[in-house]
Amino acid sequence: MRAAVMRNKKIVVADMPEPKPGPGEVIVKTLACGICGSDLHALKFAEKLVEGARRSGGAFVMDLNRDIVMGHEFCAEVVDYGAGTQKRLKPGTRVCAMPVLIKPSGVETVGYSNENPGGYAEYMRLTEMLLLEVPNGLSTERAALTEPMAVGYHAVQKARLDKDDAPLVIGCGPVGLSVIAALKLNGIHPIVAADFSPRRRELALKMGADEVVDPKERSPFESWKQLAAYKDPSKAPPLMPWMKGPALRPAVVFECVGVPGVIDSIMSSTQPNARLVVVGVCMEKDQIEPMSGINKELNIQFVLGYSAEEFATTLSNLAAGRVNGDPLITGKVGVEGVAQAFSDLGSPEKHAKILVEPWHS
């Protein structure tokens, strides 16, 4: 089959054997698969990613000397079943699934693995029991957004937002946009979002941000302050005794950039008692000043992925129109276009999410 393959730290087009279904597995035809920022990171920081996963028990264990087909944000079509399957869904049925395989030996990832090709190839091997049928009426493109939209949904769940909390989203790439959509779904306002790119700020507004900020023009934290003041100051919890200023709602800052320095910059700029939710995936070492965290009693919650329930809920939310991810999709390519798409995605003005359609050229 044709695939866009990570080989020697480059994306190349290659022919490779079609996957065969193991027990409990199904073969699917990839209809559309989004390119994730993590894939760009994985290409750039492959060694670090693998080494870090080995040390901390992460999922990304790969042999970089062998081919890897990435792609974990997919909508696919059932083709064939392996042994021991229930064949619940007819061939031709469109499906989404969390990008993991459940094997007797444990759980493996799809898309960050030498054994399990991801959605940048014509076919994938998936675990039958994880398949979710795409509801009638939901387009393949929209269904392919389930995975990235589930990331934002999960991050907002982990933030355990209270009705008084006032969110600030730093970075409006696909991760930040997905967080904004989940915040909107949650009914928490105002949603303040910051990005250097005018195009990204425009997308943030489309996804549900109430106010967008260009950090070159103005501190996002200052803009947030103006919007996050309690209307009734008597309802405000006390600040640290040595802090001055107006009574502000609790700050919940979503870090959706994933490059070194952003966590520290949020820590030094945000309010006392703020909670940081780190959704951006920084694969490098990073520096922080613990005293910023200590002086303000900050809380940092790192998040990853989503639960099976959150993934299924996100697909339902997309199907019911409760969440609209359309503004995210800014391009489509075939297998041949993946390398160029990886490069194009470096510019926030051009693209947010590019879908790979392996069967199209």
Added chain:
Amino acid sequence: MRAAVMRNKKIVVADMPEPKPGPGEVIVKTLACGICGSDLHALKFAEKLVEGARRSGGAFVMDLNRDIVMGHEFCAEVVDYGAGTQKRLKPGTRVCAMPVLIKPSGVETVGYSNENPGGYAEYMRLTEMLLLEVPNGLSTERAALTEPMAVGYHAVQKARLDKDDAPLVIGCGPVGLSVIAALKLNGIHPIVAADFSPRRRELALKMGADEVVDPKERSPFESWKQLAAYKDPSKAPPLMPWMKGPALRPAVVFECVGVPGVIDSIMSSTQPNARLVVVGVCMEKDQIEPMSGINKELNIQFVLGYSAEEFATTLSNLAAGRVNGDPLITGKVGVEGVAQAFSDLGSPEKHAKILVEPWHS
């Protein structure tokens, strides 16, 4: 009055004017004042501390070109009242207080300030409404432990422990020992604690640790694992799908060291979904690997100080014998002995907490 003064980054003995009480203020005679690790840090990293406080709104705003009398863990005796006071407590009454002054212009610290001498001097100025009478029968030495014991109490409150949580205390200096006492008070077991120093491990056991570990011999995280397995594995929450291993109770790791590298080392060694409570005060820049946090969805809670209520509760707990801080006290000095005590406290084998008694030589 006689005082041990921070001058040109050294501790020297000096004579200085006695403080005068402002409106709402009281003059107290210092009976005993513990030397805090933060004072050692403050001497070593004075510029960084002040600069960090200026940037992040911390409390430690001082002019390092002028004298500073540190000391914020005190028991004192009421001497004289300023204007506008209620004179609730008779002169001679023993008191504790949070080391802050409430002024019309805002809150100022006692002990990290050019204006408000701390407990390494014969007299201090305090705010009347913050005074807590030391209950009869509680010795001055024990009452002076209210502040450091309140730090551990607050840290454990902020950890929001659930009955299933299994704590691990990294570092058994006064902060770690105070955390251990608060954990014991909370009834959470087993309490696992780690320190390189045999003396500190011995103190940890005296304060209530169930198991102590020498990190040179064995990973504290491995020891913790053995003790933190669920007795009934069916009650265990699910691990990350790609994680293997026995069902373990949620890890709550208290960072009580406060030097660079410790947070990162905990992040890379601890369990998925662990919560870190950073009680140690690292005044330098620090490096972390965000991927460790992300892969394991870690939560980091930085903590500082205590609330007025937690401070008062700690004094009551000491008076009622619910908390015993005696093992902490390993020495006493007069004003002349403070410089040497600062140096002695560098060795964990010699000392945990040294009390300054400014009236003794």
